[in-house]
Amino acid sequence: MTDIICPLCGKPNPSELEECKFCHAPLKAAGFIAPSDQEGDESQFISPVAAPDEIESPTIKPESATPLEQAIPDWLKDTEAGFLEGVESKPEQPTSEDISAQIESLINPPSVPDNTAQPAIDDDWLTNLLAEAGGEPLSLAPLEEQPGEQAEESNTEITEPYTETPSDEEKVLPSTQIEKPDWLTGLEAASTIKLAGEIIPGEPTAIEPGIVEPEAETGLNQMDVPDWIGQADAVESPAGQKEPEPSIAPAELPSWLEALRPDETAAPTEPVEDLSAADIVTAGPLVGLKGVISARPSAIRARKPPTYSIKLRVTDEQRARVEMMEALLADEQNPKPVPSQPILTSRNIFRLVIAAVLILPIVWMIITASQRILPPQPGSIPGVVDFTEQIQKLPAGAPVLLAFDYEAGFSGEMNPAVSTLISQLMIKNVYMTLVATYPSGPALAESIIKTGAFSEGIQGPYTNYTDLGYIPGGTLGLRGLANSPMAVLPYSLDEVNVWASAPLDTVSTINDFAAVIVLTNDPDTARSWIEQVGVVLMEDSTPLLIVTSSQAEPLIRPYYQAYPAQVQGMVAGLAGGLAYGRTVGIVRQNGVWDAFSIAITVSALIIIVGSIIGVVMKMPASDKMKESKE
Amino acid sequence: MKKILPTSNAIIAVISGTLVLLGYFFPGVFGSIQSVLIGWAIILAAFALLLGIFNLALVHWKKTKTAGSSKVYSIVLLISLFITIIVVSINGPTGSFSLWLFNTFQVPVEISLLAVLAIVLVYSAARLLTRKPKWYIVLFLVSVVVMLLGSVPLFLLGEVTPLILLRDWLAHVPAVAGARGLLLGVALGTVATGLRILLGVDRPYGG
Numbered sequence: 001m002t003d004i005i006c007p008l009c010g011k012p013n014p015s016e017l018e019e020c021k022f023c024h025a026p027l028k029a030a031g032f033i034a035p036s037d038q039e040g041d042e043s044q045f046i047s048p049v050a051a052p053d054e055i056e057s058p059t060i061k062p063e064s065a066t067p068l069e070q071a072i073p074d075w076l077k078d079t080e081a082g083f084l085e086g087v088e089s090k091p092e093q094p095t096s097e098d099i100s101a102q103i104e105s106l107i108n109p110p111s112v113p114d115n116t117a118q119p120a121i122d123d124d125w126l127t128n129l130l131a132e133a134g135g136e137p138l139s140l141a142p143l144e145e146q147p148g149e150q151a152e153e154s155n156t157e158i159t160e161p162y163t164e165t166p167s168d169e170e171k172v173l174p175s176t177q178i179e180k181p182d183w184l185t186g187l188e189a190a191s192t193i194k195l196a197g198e199i200i201p202g203e204p205t206a207i208e209p210g211i212v213e214p215e216a217e218t219g220l221n222q223m224d225v226p227d228w229i230g231q232a233d234a235v236e237s238p239a240g241q242k243e244p245e246p247s248i249a250p251a252e253l254p255s256w257l258e259a260l261r262p263d264e265t266a267a268p269t270e271p272v273e274d275l276s277a278a279d280i281v282t283a284g285p286l287v288g289l290k291g292v293i294s295a296r297p298s299a300i301r302a303r304k305p306p307t308y309s310i311k312l313r314v315t316d317e318q319r320a321r322v323e324m325m326e327a328l329l330a331d332e333q334n335p336k337p338v339p340s341q342p343i344l345t346s347r348n349i350f351r352l353v354i355a356a357v358l359i360l361p362i363v364w365m366i367i368t369a370s371q372r373i374l375p376p377q378p379g380s381i382p383g384v385v386d387f388t389e390q391i392q393k394l395p396a397g398a399p400v401l402l403a404f405d406y407e408a409g410f411s412g413e414m415n416p417a418v419s420t421l422i423s424q425l426m427i428k429n430v431y432m433t434l435v436a437t438y439p440s441g442p443a444l445a446e447s448i449i450k451t452g453a454f455s456e457g458i459q460g461p462y463t464n465y466t467d468l469g470y471i472p473g474g475t476l477g478l479r480g481l482a483n484s485p486m487a488v489l490p491y492s493l494d495e496v497n498v499w500a501s502a503p504l505d506t507v508s509t510i511n512d513f514a515a516v517i518v519l520t521n522d523p524d525t526a527r528s529w530i531e532q533v534g535v536v537l538m539e540d541s542t543p544l545l546i547v548t549s550s551q552a553e554p555l556i557r558p559y560y561q562a563y564p565a566q567v568q569g570m571v572a573g574l575a576g577g578l579a580y581g582r583t584v585g586i587v588r589q590n591g592v593w594d595a596f597s598i599a600i601t602v603s604a605l606i607i608i609v610g611s612i613i614g615v616v617m618k619m620p621a622s623d624k625m626k627e628s629k630e
Numbered sequence: 631m632k633k634i635l636p637t638s639n640a641i642i643a644v645i646s647g648t649l650v651l652l653g654y655f656f657p658g659v660f661g662s663i664q665s666v667l668i669g670w671a672i673i674l675a676a677f678a679l680l681l682g683i684f685n686l687a688l689v690h691w692k693k694t695k696t697a698g699s700s701k702v703y704s705i706v707l708l709i710s711l712f713i714t715i716i717v718v719s720i721n722g723p724t725g726s727f728s729l730w731l732f733n734t735f736q737v738p739v740e741i742s743l744l745a746v747l748a749i750v751l752v753y754s755a756a757r758l759l760t761r762k763p764k765w766y767i768v769l770f771l772v773s774v775v776v777m778l779l780g781s782v783p784l785f786l787l788g789e790v791t792p793l794i795l796l797r798d799w800l801a802h803v804p805a806v807a808g809a810r811g812l813l814l815g816v817a818l819g820t821v822a823t824g825l826r827i828l829l830g831v832d833r834p835y836g837g
Contacts, residue, residue, distance in 0.1 A: 104652020409740030473675035480668040
């Protein structure tokens with residue numbers, strides 16, 4: 001069954017239909033009849049040049065035409081017919097001499113003008129067109145591969161130079177005088193270069209002698225010539241090189257191709273765009289051209305990454321700020337001179353007034369040894385009575401550990417109680433073992449002992465004591481002293497092993513002392529003694545007595561008031577020292593208590609008056625600030 | 631060696647701390663070991679004191695080589711240190727010259743500093759309300775005045791019993807409460823630090 005291919009939609013239709021059943025396009029006029037299965041294989045359909053007789057017969061009978069030939073439009077058929085007529089109108093068939101001449105021309109191609117190559121190009125182009133129309137291009141295989149004489153003749157017809165019949169216009173002017181447009185000349189040059197560049201040695205049939213450029217001649221001569229070419233050359237045309245080369249007739253272009261040609265009479269127009277200032281392509285396949293768009297977009301163009309300077313781009317203002325900052329930092333290292341202030345300022349005057357108000361009454365009271373103020377009573381000061389009782393319980397000659405752990409600056413507050421204590425101990429003739437956890441303690445203890453040695457009731461210098469010196473390690477040293485006094489302080493400051501002689505030879509632990517008396521102004525030091533040594537002393541009920549300052553008294557009193565008490569007696573501050581003196585009968589009326597009392601009173605008054613003045617002076621200032629804000 | 635030393639240091643510290651701690655709870659068993667370890671620590675502390683004195687002298691020796699007026703104080707310190715060392719080395723720590731140096735220079739200087747401190751504190755308290763009269767500043771000043779007036783019999787007034795009672799209450803209740811609170815916090819922190827050192831978490835000795 002034969003189907004008709006619709007030229008419009010391309011779908012097969014039955015042959016009896018006049019128009020396409022899909023798109024209703026007329027089928028008979030221009031439809032394509034699809035080949036049926038019984039009519040033959042595809043090779044016959046595709047390859048119209050497979051049968052040489054079809055090529056030889058210029059007219060194609062409708063009944064013997066292939067479906068492809070039926071599908072060819074009329075204009076193309078006319079073109080093909082004209083082309084075939086042109087071929088058949090050749091005066092003679094190529095002979096063996098012609099073949100030899102062609103081969104000879106391949107080996108030594110004559111120099112031909114450029115315009116003679118144009119027909120060959122058209123011939124090649126038309127052959128390709130026919131091949132595309134028929135399905136398979138014309139193969140220019142070697143002659144040995146063609147079976148039979150007809151194939152040989154057909155190949156000879158194809159491979160021989162094709163002479164194009166000039167058109168009417170070309171007949172008026174010689175081919176050499178025809179002025180070709182620039183585009184055609186460029187196309188010819190490009191095609192020539194292309195053919196010359198694509199010539200493959202060993203395929204001489206693909207080479208047209210007329211298009212070989214002179215530059216390629218030497219190359220052809222040097223190429224390896226196949227054996228059959230050499231034989232033909234040697235046998236058939238020994239003197240063929242002498243014969244003149246038949247001129248190549250210009251190809252006859254079909255009318256439709258002529259119609260596509262631009263109007264040659266019109267003069268080529270100058271480019272509208274002025275390319276004088278255009279850029280020249282420097283990279284890519286279009287290198288060297290001017291006024292064209294580069295084939296390589298600039299976006300993907302490989303370029304060297306830009307290099308950035310590591311130097312900061314700063315403005316003058318920023319640089320000035322940096323210099324200012326550096327100057328400030330450099331100025332920080334330099335000591336700044338204290339700005340000179342005027343001596344007589346209100347602040348300095350106020351300070352001088354306060355100092356004078358405080359110092360003058362104190363000096364006056366001490367000078368006059370004032371006794372206007374009633375000294376503190378022992379019963380009103382907690383711990384003094386118990387302290388006195390513990391001292392009175394000490395047996396004569398018993399070893400007592402005495403710790404001097406207060407700063408020399410607190411001597412004015414501590415010394416009244418310490419002096420009274422030392423006097424009582426000397427009266428009791430106890431053996432005082434002096435220790436200290438402060439570096440200045442031994443000197444302070446020695447100074448107090450030597451001063452008290454000349455106090456009332458003491459006959460001669462008191463020597464019943466030893467100074468063991470400084471206990472390093474702070475709290476740890478106290479713990480070591482509690483565990484083994486002999487191990488921590490083996491020698492006295494006189495470098496004497498006091499532990500080997502009486503009365504310390506009976507002392508192996510700290511509980512062997514009759515009492516431990518701590519003289520300190522620091523509550524932390526007192527707490528260390530209580531926590532490290534007092535715990536050991538409580539095992540044998542050895543009394544721990546403390547003489548302290550007024551500032552440490554509130555923190556130590558809980559140890560004294562606790563049950564069982566960790567501190568068995570306490571004397572605190574100047575009031576405690578005076579009370580302890582009154583208890584033991586030593587009354588030191590040297591005006592200290594009156595001076596202390598008046599200094600306290602004046603200090604409180606200064607604070608009160610100063611605060612009132614400050615508030616009064618502050619109020620107008622605050623009112624001004626409020627008014628300014630409003 | 632760098633890996634062994636930190637481990638060995640940690641082991642020594644943990645074992646020593648544990649033995650000293652056990653000496654408090656079991657003095658009969660670990661008391662002697664505790665005494666030995668504490669004796670070693672006391673010797674090290676004494677050497678640390680000497681090292682501190684040497685460092686002090688070295689720092690001020692370097693300061694004397696720098697330009698400026700502050701080097702005068704360093705020169706005075708070095709001269710004083712040198713003279714004291716010489717005198718005490720020759721005369722002994724309780725010799726007459728040594729005690730003269732102590733009673734002539736150190737005791738008056740320390741007492742003078744405290745006296746100046748007393749005047750500065752009074753001056754500062756008097757000017758305290760001239761800056762920002764906040765309620766807590768007023769409370770502080772009132773407490774100061776009450777403590778001063780309640781400490782001693784007032785001049786020309788004698789003892790003011792309400793002030794004395796109020797002073798005793800302030801000194802032994804709020805003040806001691808605050809101080810004890812601080813001590814409890816310090817004690818808890820000390821316990822935590824001690825446990826961390828005993829467990830080897832904190833290694834102040836390095837490693």
